[in-house]
Amino acid sequence: MKKQERIAVFGATGKVGRELIGLLSRDGISAIAITRNKAKAKPLAGIQWMEADMNDPGAVEQVMRECRTVFLASSVNPNFTQEQGNVIEAAVQHGLAHIVKLSSPGADKDSRNFIARPNGVVEEHLKRSGIAYTILQPNTFMQNWIGHFSETVQRERRIYEATGDGKKPFLDTRDIAASAHAILMRPEGHRDKTYLLTGGEAVSYGQVAEAIGEAIEAPVEYVSMTSEEARERMERFGMPAMMVNTFIAIAEGQRQGKADYVNDQVEKLLGRKPIDIRQFAKDHVRYFK
Ligand SMILES: NC(=O)c1ccc[n+]([C@@H]2O[C@H](COP(=O)([O-])OP(=O)(O)OC[C@H]3O[C@@H](n4cnc5c(N)ncnc54)[C@H](OP(=O)(O)O)[C@@H]3O)[C@@H](O)[C@H]2O)c1
Numbered sequence: 001m002k003k004q005e006r007i008a009v010f011g012a013t014g015k016v017g018r019e020l021i022g023l024l025s026r027d028g029i030s031a032i033a034i035t036r037n038k039a040k041a042k043p044l045a046g047i048q049w050m051e052a053d054m055n056d057p058g059a060v061e062q063v064m065r066e067c068r069t070v071f072l073a074s075s076v077n078p079n080f081t082q083e084q085g086n087v088i089e090a091a092v093q094h095g096l097a098h099i100v101k102l103s104s105p106g107a108d109k110d111s112r113n114f115i116a117r118p119n120g121v122v123e124e125h126l127k128r129s130g131i132a133y134t135i136l137q138p139n140t141f142m143q144n145w146i147g148h149f150s151e152t153v154q155r156e157r158r159i160y161e162a163t164g165d166g167k168k169p170f171l172d173t174r175d176i177a178a179s180a181h182a183i184l185m186r187p188e189g190h191r192d193k194t195y196l197l198t199g200g201e202a203v204s205y206g207q208v209a210e211a212i213g214e215a216i217e218a219p220v221e222y223v224s225m226t227s228e229e230a231r232e233r234m235e236r237f238g239m240p241a242m243m244v245n246t247f248i249a250i251a252e253g254q255r256q257g258k259a260d261y262v263n264d265q266v267e268k269l270l271g272r273k274p275i276d277i278r279q280f281a282k283d284h285v286r287y288f289k
Helices: 017-026 057-064 080-093 116-129 144-156 173-185 205-216 227-236 241-255 265-270 277-283
Strands: 007-009 031-035 047-051 069-072 098-102 132-138 158-161 193-197 221-224
Touching: 007 017, 017 031, 017 047, 017 173, 047 057, 057 080, 069 080, 069 173, 080 098, 080 116, 098 116, 098 173, 116 132, 132 173, 144 158, 144 205, 158 205, 158 227, 173 193, 173 265, 193 265, 205 221, 205 277, 227 241
Parallel strands: 007 031, 007 069, 031 047, 069 098, 098 132, 132 193, 158 221
Antiparallel strands: none
16 A cells, blocks of 8 residues: 555544554554554554654644545543644645544534533534545443443442433444444545444443443442532542533433433444443453452
């Protein structure tokens, strides 16, 4: 494959990007994986690691010289719109063919949610840029539970959330990466589309606790907190107010049944059902034992 036909993966050490480069490598697709710190790079056949900070337009431009298509992901932070904007601008300047952007459900530049707002700003930038795009709006990642719950499950056999019996169609990041991969392999069929991605089943945290319990062969209790208890808990961990407010609003939405919806977009892209919570728990049992 010519250099100019390669795929550049921003966020290649992240929860979705690392799965995506694994799929590209498996399929013999030549790709560039971007990180700010090459010490994090995992050697993979066909994958060239490049160090670039998206805040540095010069470094981003170097990447653009080497590729034709971009997968765009980074963690939400105060510079998010600027750094993702740098990638979009450089892609336009270098005449790239297509950007697949990892966004979030409800992305909206006017939202007060600290995740939806910056993703909404970038989505608008991308749509205005004239470059062909596909936007992925995946539901909450199952892989978040590794950080959020592994300690309390290991120590107390409990998970704490403030969502009552409310359900959500959580997604495994392997399915999000596989969806991005399917699009990157045939971008023309997904030009200028926005896909809301959900898991195959909306589940409550009671069901998540049950699935993790089955995997570790020990009962796990779901402790349903009030919003106030959740607020106190996050504040105790020193989380900024803006983040606390967003997480409380997201939990309240789930408790009120507003997150209880499922679509078949992942199945349409992958030709199979999404990974369910039991499979996720089985595959990640080491984090919860
Ligand atoms: N978590 C969820 O449940 C969820 C749900 C829906 C949507 N999302 C969306 O998913 C996106 C995050 O994706 P993720 O969870 O896969 O990422 P992640 O695990 O948070 O990892 C962040 C990645 O971004 C890279 N990065 C951050 N700042 C960078 C910079 N300035 N320059 C270059 N690379 C940078 C990091 O690379 P290095 O550290 O190696 O440099 C890393 O690979 C966000 O847009 C978020 O809104 C998340």
